[in-house]
Amino acid sequence: MALERTFSIIKPDATRRNLTGLINAKIEAAGLRIVAQKRVHMTRAQAETFYAVHSARPFFGELVEQMSAAPVVVQVLEGEDAIKRYRDVMGATNPEKADAGTIRKDYALNMGENSVHGSDAPETAAQEIAQWFAGNEIVG
Numbered sequence: 001m002a003l004e005r006t007f008s009i010i011k012p013d014a015t016r017r018n019l020t021g022l023i024n025a026k027i028e029a030a031g032l033r034i035v036a037q038k039r040v041h042m043t044r045a046q047a048e049t050f051y052a053v054h055s056a057r058p059f060f061g062e063l064v065e066q067m068s069a070a071p072v073v074v075q076v077l078e079g080e081d082a083i084k085r086y087r088d089v090m091g092a093t094n095p096e097k098a099d100a101g102t103i104r105k106d107y108a109l110n111m112g113e114n115s116v117h118g119s120d121a122p123e124t125a126a127q128e129i130a131q132w133f134a135g136n137e138i139v140g
């Protein structure tokens, strides 16, 4: 399996509780390298664009509200099979269903405030990385 990159967000519920370092420790322990990282405060428009695929869902308004309510940390993670590997470290969307030891099991508050985002496929990873990082900000 070749090196792959995925896009990650440490969400507002986690940055508020000062969990960035603990989440990064789980990312690194899983063999993923943080090759780009910055703290940003998303605007409502940026959050709407980022989650546009969910715009018709009943939770969309609350999701946009939560994502733009406090700073986030956006990241590019690199490693073998990085997209699936990070999804495994994140755990299920609903923290009650997440496996032991995953980020969401240990830190998420609920289904909406679930501490992290990770890309779900190579196409979305490439698109999300390009949305948040210039090429020279990624140092592999």
Ligand code: UDP
Residues within 6 Å of the ligand: 054, 059, 063, 092, 093, 111, 112, 113, 114, 116, 117, 118, 120
């Ligand atoms: N979400 C929510 N309620 C739901 C489903 C999703 O609030 O019933 C939020 C949650 O924050 C989730 C995000 O919308 O992380 C994106 O949903 P998706 O199904 O893509 O889950 P993910 O890929 O983040 O596990």
